[in-house]
Amino acid sequence: MAVTVTIPTALRQYAGGHASITLPAGSVGQILATLREQYPQLGKQLYNDQGALRSFVNVYVGDEDIRHLQGVETHVADGETVSIIPAIAGGVMVLHGERCTVNVRYGWKECCYAASHALQ
Amino acid sequence: MIILTGDVHHAIARHAEEIYPNECVGLLLGRIAGMRTEVEDVFPAPNRWTAEVGLTPTDADHSQRDRFYLDPRDYLRADRAANARGLDVVGCYHSHPDHPAVPSPRDLTGAQAIGSGSRFVFLIQSVHRGHAAELTAWLLVDDGARFVAEEMR
Numbered sequence: 473m474a475v476t477v478t479i480p481t482a483l484r485q486y487a488g489g490h491a492s493i494t495l496p497a498g499s500v501g502q503i504l505a506t507l508r509e510q511y512p513q514l515g516k517q518l519y520n521d522q523g524a525l526r527s528f529v530n531v532y533v534g535d536e537d538i539r540h541l542q543g544v545e546t547h548v549a550d551g552e553t554v555s556i557i558p559a560i561a562g563g564v565m566v567l568h569g570e571r572c573t574v575n576v577r578y579g580w581k582e583c584c585y586a587a588s589h590a591l592q
Numbered sequence: 593m594i595i596l597t598g599d600v601h602h603a604i605a606r607h608a609e610e611i612y613p614n615e616c617v618g619l620l621l622g623r624i625a626g627m628r629t630e631v632e633d634v635f636p637a638p639n640r641w642t643a644e645v646g647l648t649p650t651d652a653d654h655s656q657r658d659r660f661y662l663d664p665r666d667y668l669r670a671d672r673a674a675n676a677r678g679l680d681v682v683g684c685y686h687s688h689p690d691h692p693a694v695p696s697p698r699d700l701t702g703a704q705a706i707g708s709g710s711r712f713v714f715l716i717q718s719v720h721r722g723h724a725a726e727l728t729a730w731l732l733v734d735d736g737a738r739f740v741a742e743e744m745r
């Protein structure tokens with residue numbers, strides 16, 4: 473009775489370099505708890521200080537987000553796969569409340585300077 | 593060192609120009625070997641940003657012209673496509689329409705799931721008046737506190 477947990481590339485450094493880990497079947501919460509025990513550094517990436525899954529960490533069972541199932545109570549049957557998937561988002565810098573474009577208030581060079589300055 | 597092989601550079605530029613004036617997003621498929629991240633292919637994804645997936649309430653004032661969101665389902669599809677070819681998802685890319693190819697504070701916030709210290713690379717494609725301009729590479733460091741530029745060829 474085992475399930476496979478896939479680890480995203482960026483987090484494998486916290487999981488002994490493994491791309492996937494085989495763990496006993498159970499609920500998602502039980503499986504992730506076992507994962508945390510085995511790899512505490514990975515646990516810190518997945519859970520916040522209050523012990524809740526971080527908002528930017530997505531957990532899927534098969535093709536379904538556990539948020540649309542029973543959350544951490546979702547049962548994972550023998551042979552199924554649990555995927556840990558990072559959320560990635562972003563967007564360009566807003567300069568003084570205006571979007572930074574060459575066509576409006578700020579020129580391209582000013583944009584480059586401001587963006588570089590903000591990065592430091 | 594980031595190594596872009598084959599048509600990767602042009603594929604990102606084409607995607608960014610096609611989606612302009614919106615921001616494009618996609619994943620990078622390849623291999624990480626020591627300090628080298630080799631990108632062999634791209635996996636273009638839809639920009640699924642909406643106000644509902646915004647990072648703060650003020651995001652309602654924005655659009656896909658200055659925001660992007662990579663849906664986890666698309667990440668999962670990319671991961672499976674990579675694995676089928678013996679590759680991994682080794683990074684992501686997005687465009688900055690009419691904006692320099694440097695990470696924004698919002699990019700930093702939206703990258704926190706990646707954790708720092710890995711060779712997972714963030715590529716940014718600047719698009720200037722509809723034409724692809726500079727492409728830059730960045731790694732997340734200092735416990736996710738900042739990006740540093742990474743050499744790329």
